[in-house]
Structure formats: C-alpha cells, structure tokens
Amino acid sequence: MTFIRLPLMLMLLWTGAFAQSDAQKSFDKLKALSGVWEGKVTTDMPVAASIQNNLMHVTLRTTSRGNALLHEMTSAGTDDPITMFYLDEDRLLLTHYCDAGNRPRMEGKLSPGGKTVEFAFLDVAGSNQHQHMHHAKFTFIDADHHTEDWIFMLGDNAVHAHVDLRRTGDAAGAAGK
Known part of the structure; x- marks a missing residue:
C-alpha cells in the first residue's frame, strides 16, 4: 500500500508545482491579443466629447522575451499613451505611461469565467496625481474581437471610455516585421 501512495503523492506534488497562477493565466490571455486592433471609442462625459466615436488604433506587442506586453493607443492628432503589462511574482501589474504626465500602476485579476481581466488602482507616480488613469x-469576445474599458479620474469625476476593438493585423505586423 505504501508503494502505491508514494508515486501518487509524487505525481500530485509534480503537477501542483507546475500549475499556472491566476496572474500567469491573465498575462497569457493578454499576450494572446498581440497584434493590431481598431475600433471606435465611446465615453460618458461631455468633457470628453472630443474623443466620442473617434477611431482608435491599438497595437499590442509581446516584448522582452515574453516578459512584457506593450499596449499603444493612437488616434488622429493626439499623443499615444502606452501601457506595459508584466508579472511581479504572483501579481499581474500594469504601468500606464499617461499623456497626463504620470504613471499609475494597477493590479489585474482574471474573472472566474476567464472572460475578463480587470485592473484595480494601486498608486500613481509623476507630476499630475489629481488626473490619472484609475481602472x-x-x-x-473571441480571438479577433475584444473590448477595453478605461476609467480616467479628472479630479473627483470618473470619465469612462469604452473601446470595441477588432483585429486588423497580426503580431508580426505589430512588431514591424
């Protein structure tokens, strides 16, 4: 009986040691978005009306030997904020290099169904801490369709932007290859 228990315990320990953390699962889902995307942005505040229904281009590129994901968002005539996604031990983090002149960090969590990764605010560095990306x-949706929801804090007011994105190019196009 001991002979049977020992291999069983070793097998359970072996598979447990290689189980993916939720942070790694979330990061892998995001890396699967590597490519070129396009979609319209909608917002819920009159102060952000200038971007309402603008065509947004998003490029996601896995970099640094798979250890980081670069997210670049562009629209006509504006600077392009970038966001870096990365693992920090057992946490999925993002740092958003904002055109407001600051760098908010957020921690991501995968939903139980695996359909969303949601990022909660941790802290912000930089010159403008009263206006920052907060969530x-x-x-x-599927391999060629995803949505992004961003909340920007404008003082005490939350400005919500929703972007419905469709894939227009692959990861090789995102890397300029």
Whole structure:
C-alpha cells in the first residue's frame, strides 16, 4: 500500500508545482491579443466629447522575451499613451505611461469565467496625481474581437471610455516585421 501512495503523492506534488497562477493565466490571455486592433471609442462625459466615436488604433506587442506586453493607443492628432503589462511574482501589474504626465500602476485579476481581466488602482507616480488613469478592464469576445474599458479620474469625476476593438493585423505586423 505504501508503494502505491508514494508515486501518487509524487505525481500530485509534480503537477501542483507546475500549475499556472491566476496572474500567469491573465498575462497569457493578454499576450494572446498581440497584434493590431481598431475600433471606435465611446465615453460618458461631455468633457470628453472630443474623443466620442473617434477611431482608435491599438497595437499590442509581446516584448522582452515574453516578459512584457506593450499596449499603444493612437488616434488622429493626439499623443499615444502606452501601457506595459508584466508579472511581479504572483501579481499581474500594469504601468500606464499617461499623456497626463504620470504613471499609475494597477493590479489585474482574471474573472472566474476567464472572460475578463480587470485592473484595480494601486498608486500613481509623476507630476499630475489629481488626473490619472484609475481602472481598466479587458473583455475577451473571441480571438479577433475584444473590448477595453478605461476609467480616467479628472479630479473627483470618473470619465469612462469604452473601446470595441477588432483585429486588423497580426503580431508580426505589430512588431514591424
């Protein structure tokens, strides 16, 4: 009987040691979005009316030997904020390099169903701490369709932007290859 228990315990320990953390699962889902995307942005505040229904281009590129994901968002005539996604031990983090002149960090969590990764605010560094990106949510529809929801804090007012994105190019196109 001891002979049977020992291999069983070793097998359970072996598979447990290689089980993916939720942070790694979330990061892998985001990396699967590598490519070129396009979609319209909608917002819920009159102060952000200038971007309402603008065509947004998003490029996601896995970099640094798979250890980071670069997210670049562009629209006509504006600077392009970038966001870096990365693992920090057992946490999925993002740092958003904002055109407001600061760098908010957020921690991501995968939903129980695996359809969304939602990022909660941790802290912000930089010159403008009263206006900053505060929350983000990525929803996976299928391999060529996802949505992004971003909340920007404008003082005490939350401005919500929703972008419905369709894939227009692959990861090789995102890397300029």
